[in-house]
Amino acid sequence: MARPGVDVPVARRVWRGLRWYLHGVTGESRYEAYLDHERRTHPDRTPLSRSEFWRGVHADQDRNPQGRCC
């Protein structure tokens, strides 16, 4: 879990918080979220590697395009 903890020095908490937020907004942490989901709901199967996961995400975006705002 990259969420800010409680018993760590302020500087490190700020750094961790910033990292957690940036990874969230850019979407980088989607892979960790996927791993967490797989671990909980399908512990029996091997999850995709990071590279396979992102290839899948991009392939999915190719099939379901989303507009950008003007």
Added chain:
Amino acid sequence: MRGPHTPLEEPEMSNDAAPTVTPERELPPVAAEPGRGWTPQKIALWAVIALLGGVAWTMLAIVRGETVNAIWFVFAAACTYLIGYRFYAKVIERHVVRPDDTRATPAEHLANGKDYVATDRRVLFGHHFAAIAGAGPLVGPVLAAQMGYLPGTLWIIVGVVLAGAVQDYLVLFFSMRRSGRSLGQMAREELGRIGGAAAIVATLLIMVIITAILALVVVNALGESPWGVFSVAMTVPIALFMGAYLRWLRPGRITEVSLIGFVLLMAAIIGGGVIADTAWGAELFTLDRTTIAWGIIIYGFIAAVLPVWVLLAPRDYLSTFMKIGVILALALAIVVVRPEISVPAFSEFASGETGPVWPGALFPFLFVTIACGALSGFHALIASGTTPKMLEKERQTRFIGYGGMLMESFVAIMALVAAISIDRGIYFAMNASAGATGGTVEGAVAFVNGLGLTGVNLTPEMLTSTAEAVGEESIVSRTGGAPTLALGLAQVMQGFIGGPALMSFWYHFAIMFEALFILTAVDAGTRVARFMLQDTLGNVVPRFRDTSWLPGAWLCTAIMVAAWGAVLLMGVTDPLGGINTLFPLFGIANQLLAAIALAVVLAIVAQRRTFRWLWIPALPLAFVAVVTITASFQKIFSPVPAVGYWAQHAAYRDALASGQTSLGSADTVEEMQAVVRNTAIQGTLSIVFVVLAIVVIITALVVVARALRGEQLTEHEDARVPSRRFAPAGLVPTAEERELQRQWDALPAEQQPSRGH
């Protein structure tokens, strides 16, 4: 292109959120009790906010001395937003939306680890904001400054509270209740076949117009600007490098590659300045507008047929980074620098319809010129896209939907402040069409000083020294809004960081920032339009439904690129100035999309039988319908040639028939023929838009009438699934929510809900 087969794509995956571990003990409540209500501290806080807002509005609207300090814009906006968010949005929540936190959101009951992922509300706010913020709220307010600062400020701030944020909030919530269905799908379900089909055709046309006019803004910003052309062109190799890095070197390391990309982007801006100074660089990269337009058309086609990982995805990462960074920097700069504004509250053009920046009277054209920032129909497409699939709890829709739009409005206010902080003479010299200024410094000085504006005395030195300060050959007739905003932003930012020496850097930084969004919007818009076209053609030739069939994909992409490319070229070569004639069409298109979204929302609210509160979506719908239909009618029927497309068309046709060889700013017979052709296309588009919007609004009103008569209509909401997780609703948790959060945090790890990390 097909991705590798992943287990995520299996259909049985769609409903697998039930934890495999049996709960060992009872879960804490999933919804917090309402707060304790008003305490003296809270009353005092809101009284202070209301007072400060009142003082700020008094300074802007009533006192308005010789100059107004920019800080009052910030206070008026922030205080009004806070009050709108705390009071009006709460009323909407309680009576119209009625969220139920004991009900699972799609992110919970359809969780698949991929697109349906419950995401922390603060992260989702950033994600949603980055998706809705684009070039629109930056450009519209700049052009609206022609009327003075007050009309635009009022519409941006009041409009967002009563219209724009309401639309975003309601569309987000209703889409969430429908597993994140798109606006088009909701229109088909709620309005029936005719209304749905009209909504989809309107969306497709609107997409084409918006793409074309956004591209026109970029072309106008880059024309005859070797620095701009070089640095914006460099974004392509930078994006290609980022795409390759993410594909092969370090898959999924987005933050890292975004930082690298950002550094490269800064290098491209600095490098552009160096190269534009060399003789070969200036020669190679000084391109006329038609060449740049063709460049964007070719780029648009190639980018839209390539897989997203090559260009689109990396560009997205870059623009998210730039967006959040620049907006924070601009907000900070305005608060620190606090420029004095000498633009009048209402300008000399506020009561007429012949302003040099765009023609038409304040009502209705101000309300279509500032589309994004106050009310943007395009947001309805985003609010019914990825965001509803990531909401953790139903009550968070107010923070994400309503709050996100308030942020966008704040961006528009800052763009307005930046634009009005530059000298008014320079503002009009930059934004009057080349037909009026002749494109020369002398012509611009004569034209602007001839406008008879009080307190404006433009000198040739002002124009040449400003152009030199920002590293451009000339700033005369740089229409489209982007260069004006860039100049305003450069002026504010140089007072904050770097001083005059960095003026040209900030100018090109701002141009790059806008071009980046717009080129991404062009690429993504072409893709979406292509899919919509393929879906429509699929009704006749089923083969087109298969979006991975290359000939179909290429053909449909080519058709969509040709459609917006034709409008773009028409704008670039228009003897009457392009942006001036086309921008109203852009605003009308965006606002008609808002009318369609609000009509769909109105039908849904009526079907939920909350008739007493039907006015909440009806109010913005009525306003936007009146504005856009009036604007369209004026564009179609106005006898004033500058305002009415057909009046202009007739004037030029008659002039040609009587053998004239020049009229207004068209100097040759060919140019006159171009005006005849362009006005016919613009006039026809106006008719098509308004007819489609009227069809959608009428079908929505029919649905409302049927609901009022007591007819039981089909329920399209997802079935209720009980929620098994908890999260606070707003940015700052209440005492009750904090207490509940403690109980959840105390659970063993395997019983805690999984949250997009």
